[in-house]
Amino acid sequence: MFLQKKIGVLGAGQLGRMLAQASADWLLPIHGLDADNSAPAAEFYHSFQCGSFADYDTVIAFGKDKDVVTIEIEHVNTKALRVLSDMGIKVFPQPEVIETIQDKGLQKLFYAQKNIPTAPFELVEDKANLENAIKQGHIKYPFVQKSRKAGYDGKGVIIINNEDECHSSFDCPSLIEKKASIQKELAVIVSRHENGETSVFPVVEMLFNAKANLVENVLCPALIPESIENQCKELAIHIIENLNMIGILAVEFFWQTDGSLWVNECAPRPHNSGHHTIEACYTSQYQQHLRAICGLSPGDTRMKVPFALMVNLLGDEGETGAVWYEGLEEVMNMPKTYVHLYGKKDTKPFRKMGHVTLLGNTAEEVVFGANKITNTLRIIQKPT
Amino acid sequence: MFLQKKIGVLGAGQLGRMLAQASADWLLPIHGLDADNSAPAAEFYHSFQCGSFADYDTVIAFGKDKDVVTIEIEHVNTKALRVLSDMGIKVFPQPEVIETIQDKGLQKLFYAQKNIPTAPFELVEDKANLENAIKQGHIKYPFVQKSRKAGYDGKGVIIINNEDECHSSFDCPSLIEKKASIQKELAVIVSRHENGETSVFPVVEMLFNAKANLVENVLCPALIPESIENQCKELAIHIIENLNMIGILAVEFFWQTDGSLWVNECAPRPHNSGHHTIEACYTSQYQQHLRAICGLSPGDTRMKVPFALMVNLLGDEGETGAVWYEGLEEVMNMPKTYVHLYGKKDTKPFRKMGHVTLLGNTAEEVVFGANKITNTLRIIQKPT
Numbered sequence: 001m002f003l004q005k006k007i008g009v010l011g012a013g014q015l016g017r018m019l020a021q022a023s024a025d026w027l028l029p030i031h032g033l034d035a036d037n038s039a040p041a042a043e044f045y046h047s048f049q050c051g052s053f054a055d056y057d058t059v060i061a062f063g064k065d066k067d068v069v070t071i072e073i074e075h076v077n078t079k080a081l082r083v084l085s086d087m088g089i090k091v092f093p094q095p096e097v098i099e100t101i102q103d104k105g106l107q108k109l110f111y112a113q114k115n116i117p118t119a120p121f122e123l124v125e126d127k128a129n130l131e132n133a134i135k136q137g138h139i140k141y142p143f144v145q146k147s148r149k150a151g152y153d154g155k156g157v158i159i160i161n162n163e164d165e166c167h168s169s170f171d172c173p174s175l176i177e178k179k180a181s182i183q184k185e186l187a188v189i190v191s192r193h194e195n196g197e198t199s200v201f202p203v204v205e206m207l208f209n210a211k212a213n214l215v216e217n218v219l220c221p222a223l224i225p226e227s228i229e230n231q232c233k234e235l236a237i238h239i240i241e242n243l244n245m246i247g248i249l250a251v252e253f254f255w256q257t258d259g260s261l262w263v264n265e266c267a268p269r270p271h272n273s274g275h276h277t278i279e280a281c282y283t284s285q286y287q288q289h290l291r292a293i294c295g296l297s298p299g300d301t302r303m304k305v306p307f308a309l310m311v312n313l314l315g316d317e318g319e320t321g322a323v324w325y326e327g328l329e330e331v332m333n334m335p336k337t338y339v340h341l342y343g344k345k346d347t348k349p350f351r352k353m354g355h356v357t358l359l360g361n362t363a364e365e366v367v368f369g370a371n372k373i374t375n376t377l378r379i380i381q382k383p384t
Numbered sequence: 385m386f387l388q389k390k391i392g393v394l395g396a397g398q399l400g401r402m403l404a405q406a407s408a409d410w411l412l413p414i415h416g417l418d419a420d421n422s423a424p425a426a427e428f429y430h431s432f433q434c435g436s437f438a439d440y441d442t443v444i445a446f447g448k449d450k451d452v453v454t455i456e457i458e459h460v461n462t463k464a465l466r467v468l469s470d471m472g473i474k475v476f477p478q479p480e481v482i483e484t485i486q487d488k489g490l491q492k493l494f495y496a497q498k499n500i501p502t503a504p505f506e507l508v509e510d511k512a513n514l515e516n517a518i519k520q521g522h523i524k525y526p527f528v529q530k531s532r533k534a535g536y537d538g539k540g541v542i543i544i545n546n547e548d549e550c551h552s553s554f555d556c557p558s559l560i561e562k563k564a565s566i567q568k569e570l571a572v573i574v575s576r577h578e579n580g581e582t583s584v585f586p587v588v589e590m591l592f593n594a595k596a597n598l599v600e601n602v603l604c605p606a607l608i609p610e611s612i613e614n615q616c617k618e619l620a621i622h623i624i625e626n627l628n629m630i631g632i633l634a635v636e637f638f639w640q641t642d643g644s645l646w647v648n649e650c651a652p653r654p655h656n657s658g659h660h661t662i663e664a665c666y667t668s669q670y671q672q673h674l675r676a677i678c679g680l681s682p683g684d685t686r687m688k689v690p691f692a693l694m695v696n697l698l699g700d701e702g703e704t705g706a707v708w709y710e711g712l713e714e715v716m717n718m719p720k721t722y723v724h725l726y727g728k729k730d731t732k733p734f735r736k737m738g739h740v741t742l743l744g745n746t747a748e749e750v751v752f753g754a755n756k757i758t759n760t761l762r763i764i765q766k767p768t
Contacts, residue, residue, distance in 0.1 A: 003709070003712065003725075021405070021408065024405065024428075025722070025723060025724040025725060026716075026723060026725065027725045027727055044408075282720050282743065291716075296713070296716050296717055297717045299719075299720075300719055300720050304688040304689050304743075305688050325387070328387065329680070332410075332675075332680050333680055333681045335683075335684055336666050336683075336684050338409070339409060339410060340409040341387075341409060341410065341411045343411055359666065359688075
């Protein structure tokens, strides 16, 4: 029976925390691994082991007595996951999928190979290589540089508009992309189950904090033409089927001013753009991921309510130290407003400390609520 | 700020478990007390103390460093709660409310005093006293006998239809009620907050397992005339205001064949008739209870979806021992179906082992689903 499966999760951040919360009612024993003893999910896992998910031996030792191993972050030791998979342990998403996605260069090559629309790109080895390509005219301003590995939450990404800005470019193996002419940034979560069934959540639109290059708000459903909604969903299914992956995959898109869609990038795990599914959809992204990796069929991805908006609670700029949530009580008393705090002890600028989901009957209602939250709640250092 | 409140809960059953789950996203530190180390909520509380909530010294020691003390079962030591309250600790529901409700005799006297419609009743001290009252014609067959204290989940309640059945009557202080002529059994959950605000959830109807005298299914909303819905809600508000209580209160009604309503009894805590609110309503009964006792205003009690039906998962008759959930995978794969298992190690006949909530667009859809669950899932002793 599915609930006898022993599940191991690499990582214990907020995504792992919400995954563990979703597993509790099914009595699914979820065990976690993370180098940070006080990570948000640590106390929510059935058991928690402190250790690095990037370390080969640690991952082998952690995974070898599990039935299923999954991830909540992609920067894990995939060599170890390949060995676990060879031992007969189900590793979902599969190690080769994680390898393709954790290297933004390989990810782009996969899109090119499968004729998936994406920004034109070049791969460079280092800064000298990049400057040379600019000189030779292969790369033109403005462009986006993304370090191939270990980028996360807006880190490892820079926009270079002209020669003057070129000194800030990264000196590492990177992906150079043509800058998109963005109308809206969209995302969709797709799941694929062991029997090959797929399911797609409604498409969302993401609103960014320009300073931190981080998603600030997610609106569901996106206010876009039905044809764009359908294209996003079809592309997401196309990608997960071509990856041959089991689990959930978040796919981010640029909807450009000329009406075309480019796939930006994807993440083979629960995603920030799917938090609202907890309250807004019949099935949450966390339940769906567990369903996918435990051999269950997909849950209903439709919305229970007309609109949802997720507000990331980011640490205030210039505030570092033991956390304090100023104005929280006022937010708690707003109608149809759901506060999720991740239990991180310390705040720092733009750190994801929690999120709030708002439900409403119109887009205006939830956008109004989000503005009120932005003006009410401040995540600061605890007053002494 | 509300989230600095240290909350103590007497009891660690499934109600405490779901209360703790609801508190996690708010980082509310909830501490629990129960004599059973392996009770369903034990591992979900921020901290857990093993000890009897019926013992005076234990409750004092547990409660004295808390800001708020609440209950998930009413059979607690209220003398200790009175002392804690006198020490300035917020005890919600208040000790005097628990005392009124935990004694079914006092509860009935309260209804009579406040002109709340309820079955005509007599109080008797013991079996001899009962038999005497029958002889003298004060009590007529058929009647319902309820032991005044410690009744729970259908225990301590018996229907005596005639003289032949009278030998099974209880020999203890009890409440003797006229048997209702039931059209439907209804229930409603009302909350009252520190600022005096009240809120009411939609009225539900309860379907009983005749053998165990236990609720088997709860349908929300009840299929009843609007006038009955409104009467139930008004009575519930009238009761909680007259009790002057803070927290949530479940009120059960008999809707009689002549169209009149009788209050059956009430429970000053989260209740089996409100489990469906987790998925079906904008606010769950657990969130509402926390809101009430933490000084927050009421959340929206309306439904997100047209219909919900809760199925209690009761241990199969004749099955005792380590639990096994036969047919669970099939139920997990039903659409819009939410399984909640309580993590009890052992099953026994009619023990509440979990529940399933079904959501749907029509009453027929959810009733159909409930029948499928009843025919699919069996809670039995683990096959060897």
